[in-house]
Amino acid sequence: MLFDTIVAKTTANGTSAINLIRVSGDESISIVNSIFSGVNLENKDSHTVHYGFIKNEKQEQIDEVLVSIFRSPKTFTTEDVVEITCHGGNFIANEIIKLLIANGARLAENGEFTKRAYLNGRLDLTAAESIMDLVNAKTNNQLKIANSQLKGDILKLIEELQNDCLDIIANIEVNIDYPEYDDVIEMTNEIVIPNIEFLIKKIDKILIESETGQIIRDGIKTVIIGRPNVGKSSLLNTLIKEDKAIVTEISGTTRDLIEAELNLEGIILKLIDTAGIRETEDVVERIGINKTKKAISEADLVLLVLDQSSKITEEDQQLLALTKDRTRIIIGNKIDMGKEINLEDEHIINVSAKNNVGIENLASEVKRLFINEELLQKDYAIISNTRHIGKLKEAKLALVQALEASYNQIPIDMVEIDLRKAWSSLGEIIGETSNEDLISTLFSKFCLGK
Ligand SMILES: Nc1nc2c(ncn2[C@@H]2O[C@H](COP(=O)(O)OP(=O)(O)OP(=O)(O)O)[C@@H](O)[C@H]2O)c(=O)[nH]1
Ligand SMILES: [Mg+2]
Structure with missing residues (x-):
């Protein structure tokens, strides 16, 4: 060009x-x-x-x-x-x-x-994208994932899926175009079905692993909540080893959201400290509380802070109920002052934010919840980019439709339309999809001149 x-x-x-x-x-x-x-x-x-x-x-x-x-x-x-x-x-x-x-x-x-x-064909789209990830990397894990992508690992992974998809399409095509070739297996829906199911399983596995990849690439959006004065801002400061949020013994100190970023043993936590939630007449505080509720709804992880020096309160109970279905860690702060709270079916991580005690337990709990350590030790491609994940889901959806069509004995050439859609979504990940390509690849893959 x-x-x-x-x-x-x-x-x-x-x-x-x-x-x-x-x-x-x-x-x-x-x-x-x-x-x-x-x-x-x-x-x-x-x-x-x-x-x-x-x-x-x-x-x-x-x-x-x-x-x-x-x-x-x-x-x-x-x-x-x-x-x-x-x-x-x-x-x-x-x-x-x-x-x-x-x-x-x-x-x-x-x-x-x-x-x-x-x-000019020097890089596929995923390798090109990885260059930005390299530049933005802040942790070893991010670097590792970006380097593997630059090296072409994602390209290989996607090409493998495309090949699986093409094999099914190619067989159907041959059957449609050359019905007189009796050495080509007649692709009835029953024969297509196991191949499509196999491909969907493969994609599912990649999608599950991509959850770890995405967390590593983009970090965990983490919101610290709790009633006033339990030590939320103290926890933020201890985590980031900096006096960023104001800490006082007065309830309602934090009014607006305070954001900070933390590298927690190779995982980025995007922390938000919030205004303590309670019923209040104070207009400024109430605005802060509304922002807190919004932050909770947008977070990947909720750190719910309780105060171990006093019995559980009505407000604590409300927050526990509010976050029941969220990915959360319950933290018992001020453990230096007592251990008043025991929740029957909930695990509490006890810490003292002020004295920097128990913080490592919090770190390992975050890892347990979000990171597949075993996966990281292995040396193979993990998809981490939201665009890639979106396209992969699109491909899977088309395959599921192809599968359903096959179950319902829809004519095989209709099934092929969905398969082509899946192939094309995969191609968009690496930036190569066009119909002419499909044709030439088809013929190069299938030796008709035998
Ligand atoms: N003894 C003890 N005191 C603590 C601990 N953590 C925080 N505190 C104290 O608790 C008080 C409130 O701490 P903050 O961090 O401001 O609490 P907060 O939850 O951010 O409060 P608001 O912003 O008002 O909602 C301060 O006086 C802290 O020094 C702890 O682990 N042990
Ligand atoms: Mg505060």
């Missing part, structure tokens, strides 16, 4: 030691060469680095730089790529970019280099 030449600064804005400017496209070497003095870049080999100067149209020196040449096709975008390493600071980089644009380059759009890598 031919594209124009694009340029962008790849390093962040602000003062730094160096900046890296990336240029990609057919004209990239000649455009950079036109503002570079040192050597003639046009006759230099791929993967070489050159020292010299960037000069403006008046031949004034802008900066002393290193220029790296990468010739097509073994480059990130598969096009000719030039990288200019210049001094830090926004001004120099902007001057160089302006000169490159004056000489025929265009400012790249967000993500355009990676988009080109994908459009």
Whole structure:
């Protein structure tokens, strides 16, 4: 594919030691060469680095730089790529970019280099997406999942599912188009059924594992609730090891939601501290309480804090009832002051937020609830991206429809429509679906000329 030449600064804005400017496209070497003095870049080999100067149209020196040449096709975008390493600071980089644009380059759009890598077939869509995950990674687990995706593990996984799907379609196709071929098994609904069921089971397993993947990639939205003064803000502060939320002995201290992020042994908790819930006449406090209720409804995990120094109250009971069906951990705080509360059929994690006691038990409970440790030890693809999960569910739905149609003895070519839908949803995950592809893959998979 031919594209124009694009340029962008790849390093962040602000003062730094160096900046890296990336240029990609057919004209990239000649455009950079036109503002570079040192050597003639046009006759230099791929993967070489050159020292010299960037000069403006008046031949004034802008900066002393290193220029790296990468010739097509073994480059990130598969096009000719030039990288200019210049001094830090926004001004120099902007001057160089302006000169490159004056000489025929265009400012790249967000993500355009990676988009080109994908459009030019260097990366599939999931690998392209993993690059953002790599950049955003904050934990080892996130890094591991993103690297495996970049390496093509998700691609392989999806391709395997697509192949299973195609095998079924191909058999049906042959049956429809070449009914006189008697060595092709006649695909009645009964024969299709076990194959579709097998494929659905495979997808179900991947979807279950993706729950861990999604938690690792996006973190656990966790809301800390409890009646006033039980120590919610103290718990937040202890967890993040910082005095972020105000703690006082006065009930109703926290009025608005306070958010913080925590890396809990490799899992990101997106914590929200809330206003203590109680009946109140105070308008500000009441607004806070309404926000708390909304936060509860949006959370993946509720940490319900009780106060072990006093008996359970009516408000506690209400909160226990309110969160009964949610994924929750009940915390008995202020365990240094007593152990007044025992819930018959609920496990309480006793802690002292103020004295940093028992917090590790809370951490292991979070892990127990959300993370399949065994899965993480294994070295295979885990889907973590919401888009992929959505498409996978779409594919499964189409397969379930195909299965139901088969059960109901609907003509086999109708069943095939659903199978194609499933194949196409899978293809959208890796960014390749189109009908022409389906045709050519079909023939390459099925040797009709035998
Ligand atoms: N003894 C003891 N006191 C604690 C503990 N945790 C918190 N406290 C105290 O309890 C009081 C209330 O703590 P906060 O963290 O402000 O409670 P809160 O639940 O955020 O209260 P509101 O924001 O008003 O709803 C403070 O005086 C804390 O020092 C604990 O583990 N042990
Ligand atoms: Mg508070």
